[in-house]
Amino acid sequence: MRSMALTSLAGALGFLLLWKVVVVIGGYPPFILPSPESVIVRLAEAWAEGLMAPHAATTLVEVALGFTVGGAVGLIVGYALGRSSFVARLVSPYLVAAQATPILALAPVMALWFGPGLLGKVVISGLIVFFPVAVSAMVGIRSVDAGLLELGRSLRATRRQVLLTLEIPAALPSIFGGLRIGVTLAVVGAIVGEWAGAERGLGVLVNIARGSLFDIPLMFATLVTIAAFGVALYLIVVLVERRLVRAR
């Protein structure tokens, strides 16, 4: 565990060093590529002076709700797709078509329908989370060994017992594969949603920093915050996964 932490730390330092080297050798001006230390300073300032927090909180709520709603619906639909080939044949084409339509193109429509508030972002974030979770749940449920299902039948397992003791445990690793992808996409969805129209959020702050403020270090500091959220949420999913996979 300790050596893993050290490895991560070394990696981060290496990345910062590389960034610095690029800035120095390339001779880029701060408004193209600010130096890592200026971004770090700006990041600390933005949090200290209370500029970042409200935007971050807004985005975090959007991400959390989008991931929860998109993930939950994805699990339910994925289960239905996995269990019933009829449902799969009926629904899959639309799912794939929806997924193939770029979320960037959908975002303005969602903003139009659901307004500039929280709801629109949750819908966009949820939409983009939905697909990988649904597919992974479908694949997971289909991967349940037919022999085990027959064993369940021979032991007179109820529908609910089959779900809880056979299907979910067997599908769990696959489902978490989808949730890992889903949680990072939830962040993407929320930011895209904010770009399509919002008053607050990290996506909005990126725009403000680049536009009216022309504070490029702040823009980078915001990007760092977004990325850090993504990493943190991903790690949370991995931790939950380890817990659940061990507990089955």
Add this chain to the structure above:
Amino acid sequence: MTAVPGRGRIELQDLAVTFPRRHEPPLVALDGVGLRIAAGEIVTLIGPNGCGKSTVLRAIAGLVRPSRGVVLLDDRPIAGPDPRIGLVFQEPRLLPWRTVAGNVAYPMELAGLRRPLRDQRVAEMLRRVGLVASAGERPAQLSGGMRQRAALARALALEPEVLLLDEPFSALDAMTRDRFNVELLKLWGRLRTTIVVVTHSIPEAIFLGDRVIVLSKRPGHVVADIRVDLPTPRTLDQLDEAVVSAAAHEIRSHLDADAA
């Protein structure tokens, strides 16, 4: 735990099983199988590949519905999977994410048995099959033979009157298999449950069975019912005795006659 004396009588009356097929006439797996198995008897089923040996077992287990005829357990028809019947499949079919103990406890969990009773029975079953030391291991860590022992322990967990084994040791090497058969008979000596074993090995059928039932090729029906006059408890040495070769000869003649 011993089976209640006189319980576990099985009777198959004119049993037929057909499976519907797409674009083809239905497959008649069994046609007119009649068989009586006394309580506490060990009967082995043998026959050519695809003759429906396993289907007989699955019909007794309530996993396939007869298209004609009936399966009686203690004079009452079997309508579906029944807790009085324990089943060991050809493959161990253990839940890979559960420990050995967790797998043995599984049928009892589904049946809603309480935790203390479950734990006590798990310990007892694992002792019976010699897996106490592996209670906390996952199936992936076990050898094929140990996995099949775990499956046997699981099948015994609900204290069934009837134990059905579908070529349970077919994936094991010959020597392990012999040892397992001896152990199975020892176990039977204590439990006295009715046991039906499907096998494709003539020596195994004779060694295990009080009676060997020979099935015809598809559609399967009983072509011979041979009593094995070997004293019990049986030992592997007996496999060399004249009575065994006589029985083997008889079984083979029925199999050959059917194949001709």
